[in-house]
Amino acid sequence: MHYSADEIMTVSAARMLRNGAVCFVGIGLPSKAANLARLTHAPELVLIYESGPIGAKPSVLPLSIGDGELCTTADTTVSTAEIFTFWLQGGKIDVGFLGAAQIDRFANINTTVIGDYDRPTVRLPGAGGAPEIAGSAGEVFIVLRQTQKTFVERLDFVTSVGHGEGGDYRKRIGLLGGGPAAVITDLGILRPHPTSKELTLTNIHPGVAIDQVRAMTGWSLSFSSSLEITPAPTTEELAVLRDLEQRTATAHGAAPV
Amino acid sequence: MARILPLADAVSELVQDGDQVACEGFTHLIPFAAGHEIIRQERKNLTLVRMTPDLIYDQMIGMGVANKLLFSWGGNPGVGSLHRLRDAIERQWPTNLAVEELSHAGMVQAYMAGAAGLPFGTMRGFTGTDLPKVNARIKSITCPFTGENLAAIPAIRPDVAVIHAQKADRTGNVLIWGIIGVQKEAALASKRVIVTVEEIVDRLEPPPNACVLPSWVVSAVCLAPGGAYPSYAQGYYDRDNRFYQLWDKISRSREQFLHWMKVNVLAASGPVNFREKFSNMERVA
Numbered sequence: 001m002h003y004s005a006d007e008i009m010t011v012s013a014a015r016m017l018r019n020g021a022v023c024f025v026g027i028g029l030p031s032k033a034a035n036l037a038r039l040t041h042a043p044e045l046v047l048i049y050e051s052g053p054i055g056a057k058p059s060v061l062p063l064s065i066g067d068g069e070l071c072t073t074a075d076t077t078v079s080t081a082e083i084f085t086f087w088l089q090g091g092k093i094d095v096g097f098l099g100a101a102q103i104d105r106f107a108n109i110n111t112t113v114i115g116d117y118d119r120p121t122v123r124l125p126g127a128g129g130a131p132e133i134a135g136s137a138g139e140v141f142i143v144l145r146q147t148q149k150t151f152v153e154r155l156d157f158v159t160s161v162g163h164g165e166g167g168d169y170r171k172r173i174g175l176l177g178g179g180p181a182a183v184i185t186d187l188g189i190l191r192p193h194p195t196s197k198e199l200t201l202t203n204i205h206p207g208v209a210i211d212q213v214r215a216m217t218g219w220s221l222s223f224s225s226s227l228e229i230t231p232a233p234t235t236e237e238l239a240v241l242r243d244l245e246q247r248t249a250t251a252h253g254a255a256p257v
Numbered sequence: 258m259a260r261i262l263p264l265a266d267a268v269s270e271l272v273q274d275g276d277q278v279a280c281e282g283f284t285h286l287i288p289f290a291a292g293h294e295i296i297r298q299e300r301k302n303l304t305l306v307r308m309t310p311d312l313i314y315d316q317m318i319g320m321g322v323a324n325k326l327l328f329s330w331g332g333n334p335g336v337g338s339l340h341r342l343r344d345a346i347e348r349q350w351p352t353n354l355a356v357e358e359l360s361h362a363g364m365v366q367a368y369m370a371g372a373a374g375l376p377f378g379t380m381r382g383f384t385g386t387d388l389p390k391v392n393a394r395i396k397s398i399t400c401p402f403t404g405e406n407l408a409a410i411p412a413i414r415p416d417v418a419v420i421h422a423q424k425a426d427r428t429g430n431v432l433i434w435g436i437i438g439v440q441k442e443a444a445l446a447s448k449r450v451i452v453t454v455e456e457i458v459d460r461l462e463p464p465p466n467a468c469v470l471p472s473w474v475v476s477a478v479c480l481a482p483g484g485a486y487p488s489y490a491q492g493y494y495d496r497d498n499r500f501y502q503l504w505d506k507i508s509r510s511r512e513q514f515l516h517w518m519k520v521n522v523l524a525a526s527g528p529v530n531f532r533e534k535f536s537n538m539e540r541v542a
Contacts, residue, residue, distance in 0.1 A: 027335060050361060051283045051436045063498040064334035065309075066284025066436045068491055079468075080283050080308070080438045081369055084362040089381055112358075117391050123346045125332030128309075129361035132382050161385035173384045174406060252498040 003233050005186035006145075008205050010036060010241060011233040013097075013143040013184040021094040022046040024087075024133050027065045029143045030097035032244070033184075035061060039240050048087060050129045052077045061248040084129065088136050091176070096137030098130055098160070100144050102152050105198050105219045106169075107142060107162030107180035109134065110155040117157060127159050134160035139181040146185035152218040163197035187213045189230065198222060203230045259429025259475035264453060264528050267477035268294045271449045272303075276416040279306040279447060280313060283438025284334060285491060288421040289313050290484030290528045291453050295419075296320045297523060306415055308364045308439060312487065312504050315339040316522070318354060319514055325355040327413070329364045336501050340508040350511065357392055363410050368439050370412035371446025377409045384408070418447035421485045422470075423492060425454045426461040429472035435491030437468050444470055453481035455493045483532030494532055 003011075013033035017023060019042040025034045031049075035058065038045045047056045051066035055075030062070055071077045078087075087093065101124050102110035111130060115121030134140055140162070144150055162180045163169055170179050179197075183190040189203035201213055202224040214221055233241075262270075272278060272295055280288050292313040295303075304325040305314055311333060317323060319341030331342050345354040359367065366378025379398065384406070389395040396409045420440045422433040431452050433440060444450045452475050463469050472478075487500035507517050521529070 051285070051438065053436070062335070063501065064284045064496065066334075066438075067498075068285070068435065068489055068495055071285075071435050071491065077436060079441065080361070081365045081442055084365050085369075085380075089362065112387070117387075120347060123331075123338075123343045125338075126328065126330050126358050127360040127386075127388065128330035131360045131386050131388070132362040132380075135382060135384070158385065158387040164385050169385075174381075175384060176381070252502070 001235050001238055003238055005205070007238060007241060008230065008233055009143065009145070009184055009186040011237045012189060012203070012205070012230055013141060014040065014237070016141050016182055016184065017042050017045055017095060020044045022048065022092060023095045023097055024048045024050070024093045024137055026098050026130065026133070027062065029099050032061055033143055034097055035244060036237070036241050039244065040237055048083065048093065050080065050083055052080055052083055054078065054087070059247065060251040061244060063252050084132060088129070088132055091136065093136065094138045096133035096140040096177070098133060098140060098142050100142055100150070102150055102155050103142065103144065103183065104152060104155050106164060106166050107183055107192060107199055108155055108158050108164065109142065109160040109162060110157045112157040112159045114156055130160040134162065134177070134179070135175050136177045139178040142180055142183045144185060146187045146213070146216045148216060148218055151216060163192055166197045167195065169197070187216060193222070200224050201227060203228050205230045206232050259472045259478045261427065261429060261457065262477045262479055264290060264294050264479040264481055265298070267451050267479050268298055271451055271476055272300055272417050274300055275302045277304040277306060278417045278419060279413070279415040279443045280419040281307060281438060281440050281443040282421060282485070282488060283309060283436055284496070285436040285438065285489060286421045286433065286440070286485050287311065287313055287488035288419045288453055288484065289486060289488065289531065290481040291419045291421070291451060291479070292317055293522045294528065295322060296518070297525070306413060308361055310339065310342060312501065315341040315508060316518065318342055318345050319351065319508070320518060321351040323354065324352060325357065327357045329359050329361045333501055333505060336505050340505070341514060344511070357394070358388065359392065359395065359410060360388065363395065363408070365439060365442070367410045367413040368442035368446050370410070371414045372442045375412060377411050379407045379409050382408045413446055415443065415447040417449045417451060418443045419451045420444060421453045421481070421490070423454065423490055424456045424458050424461065425452065425478045426458055429475055429478045430461050431470040431475055431478065432461050432463050433468045433470070441468055441470065445474060449476045450474060451477050451479065453479045453484040455482050455484070455490050456480070481528050483530040484528065486532035486535070497535070500535060
């Protein structure tokens with residue numbers, strides 16, 4: 001079955017989530033992947049959104065982090081203060097699932113500005129809950145499209161810490177969560193090297209050339225000696241994903257021009 | 258005790274130029290009608306506080322009511338940028354907007370400290386990020402028991418909290434349900450509290466443990482049905498995701514933005530039930 005680069009990215013990200021895990025979900029690509037996982041191999045995945053819903057089971061993808069359906073399908077909805085204080089900082093989250101505007105070789109993330117902070121070329125939305133998700137979740141998955149603009153040698157701003165300067169950086173500065181375990185892109189999957197923590201390409205999606213991944217990375221990318229080809233999305237995965245996207249489009253509609 | 262007031266009277270009396278104003282609502286129950294009234298009354302030099310500035314702050318900033326913003330995430334959720342916010346930060350239009358930013362957990366701690374009467378909130382956070390480099394008010398303290406290094410964020414104590422709720426009774430007790438965000442914390446941290454509501458009822462009949470703001474912590478309750486539109490009020494109407502997408506187009510150019518505000522907000526003499534007006538989207542253009 002034919003599939004797009006975005007589809008294999010979403011499917012690969014969804015496969016990362018084990019059934020029963022407690023997952024703190026960012027809006028956009030992370031939410032799409034987490035809901036795909038819940039609708040395929042991980043029906044008992046617990047989705048927590050920062051607006052307060054715990055155990056949300058939306059039938060369509062929320063446009064915002066606080067769409068009503070997240071609350072009405074949740075096991076419970078608590079205050080935003082409680083979500084961050086008790087549930088995230090309190091160590092109840094297995095997996096944090098984040099997007100990013102820029103990422104570096106140690107999976108540090110920028111979602112604040114492109115260019116100088118005081119005179120930015122592009123003002124991005126800012127931190128949201130990402131810094132504390134990156135700090136406190138048991139492990140972190142990051143999903144974003146891989147380009148020269150997103151995979152950069154040096155971040156314009158460190159909004160959320162991945163593996164910092166590499167090695168045992170997280171431990172040294174006292175971060176309790178495990179940090180990024182995988183970065184899933186439209187070209188492949190990168191994982192931190194066991195000791196240096198530098199992102200290493202461990203999976204390449206079918207039909208993607210190594211030179212293409214290299215060209216879309218702003219630093220000299222390391223490749224795993226046991227580089228694997230990502231299994232193509234199954235017919236079921238694609239059918240569920242497309243059905244979810246279709247339901248979502250019908251629910252939110254297109255803006256009239 | 259809260260007074261039941263027309264929204265225009267509440268804003269006129271309780272929101273002054275130069276105030277620190279927190280219009281809260283985490284995607285749900287965003288106080289659009291109250292924000293529009295603040296714009297209509299041409300308040301100036303406000304410090305706007307909000308975890309997630311969305312369309313209402315885009316409109317308020319674009320209309321020049323604010324000279325400072327304290328926030329943690331400023332975007333049009335699921336759609337993209339807030340073009341008026343970006344224009345203010347990137348090109349100082351219509352005025353130079355000072356920005357102070359935290360993370361969500363940082364904002365939460367600052368509101369909780371404000372509500373708790375403490376000078377600061379504390380949390381694990383900001384370590385290794387660039388946020389303390391651009392916000393000098395993010396400091397650190399050492400835990401006296403474990404020696405752990407923790408972040409310290411000064412309390413937020415707004416002059417006015419502005420929130421929208423589902424309903425109030427005739428004595429001004431307020432009931433909120435669904436995604437309740439940080440409204441309770443913001444209200445209890447503030448000197449004055451304006452609550453707009455979908456309806457005012459004889460009997461509130463809250464279930465036990467419900468989120469209720471008793472009348473005596475609220476300054477004014479104002480009837481504003483549809484007052485959260487295009488955000489939503491659980492049990493009353495859904496979020497109009499189409500309007501959020503449409504706003505991306507309306508707000509891209511200064512001229513189109515100003516025209517929209519003039520026709521739809523400034524020209525009105527009081528609160529407009531935007532939900533009634535815009536639920537049929539064909540009428541917007």
